[in-house]
Amino acid sequence: MNQLALLVAATLSAGTPLALAGLGLLLNERAGVLNLGSEGIMLVAAVAGFGTALLTGNEWAAFAAGALAGAALSAVFGWLVIWLNTNQYATGLAISLFGSGFSAFVGIDLVGKQLVETPAPSVPLLRDLPFLGEALFKQHPMVYLVMTLAGAAAWFLYRTRAGLVLRAVGESPASAHALGYPVRRIRLAAVLAGGALCGVAGAYLSVVYTPLWVEGMVAGRGWIALALTVFATWRPARLLLGAYLFGGVTMLQLFLQAQGVQVAPQFMTMLPYVATVVVLVLISSNPLWIRLNMPASLGKPFFPGA
Amino acid sequence: MSGLPTVTPAAAPRLRLERVTKRYGAVVANDGVALTVQPGEIHSILGENGAGKSTLVKIIYGAVRPDAGVIEWNGRPVQIRSPHEARHLGVAMVFQHFSLFDTLTVAENVWLGLSRRVPLRAVVDGIRAKAAEYGLELEPDRAVHTLSVGERQRVEIVRALLAEPQLLILDEPTSVLTPQAVERLFVTLRQLAATGCSILYISHKLDEIRALCHQCTVLRGGRVTGTCDPTQETTASLSRLMIGAEPPRLVRRESERGALALRVRDLSLPRLDRFDVPLERVSLDVHAGEIVGIAGVSGNGQQELLAALSGEDPRAEDGAVRIFDQPIGRLHSAARRRLGLHFIPEERLGRGAVPSLSLASNLLLTRRESLRRFGWIDRGALRTQTSGIIERFNVKSGGPGAAARSLSGGNLQKYIVGREIDAVPKVLIVAQPTWGVDVGAAAQIRGELLALRDAGCAVLVVSEELDELFAMTDRLHVISKGRLSPSIATEAATVELVGEWMSGLWGEEAAGATAAAPGRAAGAPPAPGEAP
Numbered sequence: 001m002n003q004l005a006l007l008v009a010a011t012l013s014a015g016t017p018l019a020l021a022g023l024g025l026l027l028n029e030r031a032g033v034l035n036l037g038s039e040g041i042m043l044v045a046a047v048a049g050f051g052t053a054l055l056t057g058n059e060w061a062a063f064a065a066g067a068l069a070g071a072a073l074s075a076v077f078g079w080l081v082i083w084l085n086t087n088q089y090a091t092g093l094a095i096s097l098f099g100s101g102f103s104a105f106v107g108i109d110l111v112g113k114q115l116v117e118t119p120a121p122s123v124p125l126l127r128d129l130p131f132l133g134e135a136l137f138k139q140h141p142m143v144y145l146v147m148t149l150a151g152a153a154a155w156f157l158y159r160t161r162a163g164l165v166l167r168a169v170g171e172s173p174a175s176a177h178a179l180g181y182p183v184r185r186i187r188l189a190a191v192l193a194g195g196a197l198c199g200v201a202g203a204y205l206s207v208v209y210t211p212l213w214v215e216g217m218v219a220g221r222g223w224i225a226l227a228l229t230v231f232a233t234w235r236p237a238r239l240l241l242g243a244y245l246f247g248g249v250t251m252l253q254l255f256l257q258a259q260g261v262q263v264a265p266q267f268m269t270m271l272p273y274v275a276t277v278v279v280l281v282l283i284s285s286n287p288l289w290i291r292l293n294m295p296a297s298l299g300k301p302f303f304p305g306a
Numbered sequence: 307m308s309g310l311p312t313v314t315p316a317a318a319p320r321l322r323l324e325r326v327t328k329r330y331g332a333v334v335a336n337d338g339v340a341l342t343v344q345p346g347e348i349h350s351i352l353g354e355n356g357a358g359k360s361t362l363v364k365i366i367y368g369a370v371r372p373d374a375g376v377i378e379w380n381g382r383p384v385q386i387r388s389p390h391e392a393r394h395l396g397v398a399m400v401f402q403h404f405s406l407f408d409t410l411t412v413a414e415n416v417w418l419g420l421s422r423r424v425p426l427r428a429v430v431d432g433i434r435a436k437a438a439e440y441g442l443e444l445e446p447d448r449a450v451h452t453l454s455v456g457e458r459q460r461v462e463i464v465r466a467l468l469a470e471p472q473l474l475i476l477d478e479p480t481s482v483l484t485p486q487a488v489e490r491l492f493v494t495l496r497q498l499a500a501t502g503c504s505i506l507y508i509s510h511k512l513d514e515i516r517a518l519c520h521q522c523t524v525l526r527g528g529r530v531t532g533t534c535d536p537t538q539e540t541t542a543s544l545s546r547l548m549i550g551a552e553p554p555r556l557v558r559r560e561s562e563r564g565a566l567a568l569r570v571r572d573l574s575l576p577r578l579d580r581f582d583v584p585l586e587r588v589s590l591d592v593h594a595g596e597i598v599g600i601a602g603v604s605g606n607g608q609q610e611l612l613a614a615l616s617g618e619d620p621r622a623e624d625g626a627v628r629i630f631d632q633p634i635g636r637l638h639s640a641a642r643r644r645l646g647l648h649f650i651p652e653e654r655l656g657r658g659a660v661p662s663l664s665l666a667s668n669l670l671l672t673r674r675e676s677l678r679r680f681g682w683i684d685r686g687a688l689r690t691q692t693s694g695i696i697e698r699f700n701v702k703s704g705g706p707g708a709a710a711r712s713l714s715g716g717n718l719q720k721y722i723v724g725r726e727i728d729a730v731p732k733v734l735i736v737a738q739p740t741w742g743v744d745v746g747a748a749a750q751i752r753g754e755l756l757a758l759r760d761a762g763c764a765v766l767v768v769s770e771e772l773d774e775l776f777a778m779t780d781r782l783h784v785i786s787k788g789r790l791s792p793s794i795a796t797e798a799a800t801v802e803l804v805g806e807w808m809s810g811l812w813g814e815e816a817a818g819a820t821a822a823a824p825g826r827a828a829g830a831p832p833a834p835g836e837a838p
Binding site: 165 | 369388389390392393399401405406407408409410414417418419423426
């Protein structure tokens with residue numbers, strides 16, 4: 001029983017960075033921009049967050065630094081693909097490669113450094129509940145924040161005019177332009193917001209989750225977050241669910257290893273990625289599902305006045 | 307001047323353009339264009355494709371900046387730098403290819419078009435009120451992809467009206483409408499003009515302009531060739547202004563109907579995705595030596611039917627489609643082509659031809675004569691063959707090496723039609739043969755298709771232009787919501803009847819006549835229009 005509570009707790013924690021980055025990318029893609037640079041952006045943000053946490057000892061300052069770093073790098077991406085109309089796929093991959101190299105370079109001196117221990121956070125009163133307290137209420141505030149954020153994103157997309165405009169831009173930028181909406185600026189805003197959220201995710205990894213800086217420590221979560229947006233058919237609530245699902249798979253393998261289950265550890269480490277591929281295949285087997293939800297202009301450049 | 311609203315001379319015109327010029331590289335799209343639109347006036351801009359209508363409208367709507375010229379709005383010089391500024395002035399536009407968002411609802415679409423910050427509920431009420439005022443039926447809560455093309459246009463019009471415009475621009479608004487819907491649209495527009503709103507009506511259809519508009523500005527080659535009161539003009543005189551000549555006449559001979567060439571029986575196909583139209587028990591016959599037409603408003607299953615006939619969609623039951631009694635329902639396009647069935651798609655660039663490839667290379671896509679052993683290309687033979695087509699069909703181009711996209715629409719269409727005719731097809735299926743093509747090229751293409759018919763080919767033409775179908779075909783079907791009407795001899799058909807059929811209203815007893823035909827299919831059954 002206690003094991004299960006720990007597994008749930010670990011799942012929520014592991015799913016949080018995926019959900020953060022996934023929500024960011026979801027906003028991004030709803031505006032029609034595909035940012036394959038997420039892995040690199042998260043790495044740069046992770047190193048920025050870790051460095052800030054070392055200097056200030058304040059994890060919220062670290063999150064802010066991560067968000068800033070993420071937004072800055074995605075601003076470069078946004079400028080390239082939105083204004084210069086470079087290919088979104090190639091540019092995203094370049095940003096990703098740049099991010100992993102740059103973060104490794106900047107982070108050389110941070111390897112092996114320890115953050116000051118902070119007391120384990122928890123929710124007063126509720127933490128003392130049997131099972132539930134252990135499973136749900138001894139978490140970092142960011143875990144609860146991301147749940148709120150998913151709700152806010154859904155509300156924004158489906159209940160506000162700004163969200164409607166964002167969806168319209170992703171659906172048909174030419175029509176939105178003809179109606180007089182500043183398509184490029186809206187796309188850039190979405191890219192910046194998406195980059196900032198990826199940045200917070202990166203900082204959460206290096207400051208709270210691990211908490212350490214190691215080269216390449218994002219370990220493919222940026223890519224999984226990209227897959228998650230497809231998995232969720234670009235809907236925030238489903239994305240949150242998906243993030244916990246993948247978090248759960250990651251944690252399960254660790255738990256099984258700890259239980260002494262005799263499977264090659266390499267195989268277990270593979271599991272989350274195999275799960276990603278399997279889920280993507282399952283989702284794509286129903287083209288209707290994707291097509292009705294996928295932003296129609298995703299990945300396509302937009303030339304105003306053409 | 308009966309329809310003209312009374313305008314006091316002192317009142318400034320709603321819109322005045324003077325010496326407006328726009329160049330794209332060496333091409334002058336608009337050359338010193340002048341245009342004056344009075345309040346409450348329905349003013350048409352008439353011209354062929356490529357005459358500069360679209361550019362002029364884009365300038366007025368702020369989507370394109372002119373190189374030179376003056377624009378006055380209600381007597382005041384203005385610069386319209388963006389669609390946003392245009393809408394702020396009071397210009398609204400209904401686009402030819404609708405600028406709607408498929409996955410959003412009607413109300414959300416309209417909401418996006420309003421610049422003021424109003425709650426969605428008020429928009430829903432506003433839509434209901436405007437729709438009632440102008441007699442346009444519209445359900446605010448439906449998703450746009452579930453609407454017919456005519457309904458989509460209504461959404462655009464209501465959206466434009468809710469902005470309380472002083473000038474409404476409509477770009478080729480009737481190309482997607484049934485004749486009855488066109489009448490309804492005209493009633494709405496006259497009602498709107500009576501309230502003082504000016505209307506700019508872009509079209510190349512002379513009859514419509516004569517029926518609706520108070521004033522007409524004619525463009526040819528980017529220049530204004532005349533301004534007139536269309537109610538005082540004849541179709542011929544307008545045509546002279548538009549193309550510099552009277553429209554060429556088609557010479558038609560009696561058809562000599564031969565053997566049954568293409569036979570479709572009970573072809574039903576489920577949709578591939580939600581935006582498709584499912585085909586329901588489509589049956590038709592095309593004999594050698596006749597042209598059969600399929601009329602209908604776009605989006606009623608034409609794409610799906612054409613894909614099933616051409617072989618792009620080989621899901622049909624094998625026996626549902628036959629040529630010369632050979633089942634081909636599951637064959638792909640190349641196999642069907644080897645059996646003598648050729649297909650000319652609606653989209654010239656991208657489907658009919660690869661834009662970046664040369665004309666010669668494009669020839670290789672459907673023809674194999676210049677291929678040698680092991681697939682080697684005999685370049686000399688290919689050049690000769692390409693030049694032959696270019697010469698025979700009078701294609702203006704830079705020669706066999708010219709890229710497909712460098713040709714004008716009319717010349718590329720002539721080349722593609724020529725390429726397929728040159729292959730001596732037994733069955734030719736053509737979609738929108740003269741879509742976006744100038745009058746001269748259109749006449750030539752229609753003439754070539756008629757000549758092909760006279761040579762004994764079976765021709766099936768799918769078109770949205772009723773005039774074209776009436777001029778060319780021997781028998782007519784109408785497609786509506788994925789169902790095909792029985793056929794009627796073209797001489798017996800009227801615009802009213804075809805218009806009714808476009809809405810899916812044909813008698814079921816008439817449909818029985820086609821259904822009874824299969825038993826006699828081997829011979830030459832009488833067309834159901836002539837059936838007892």
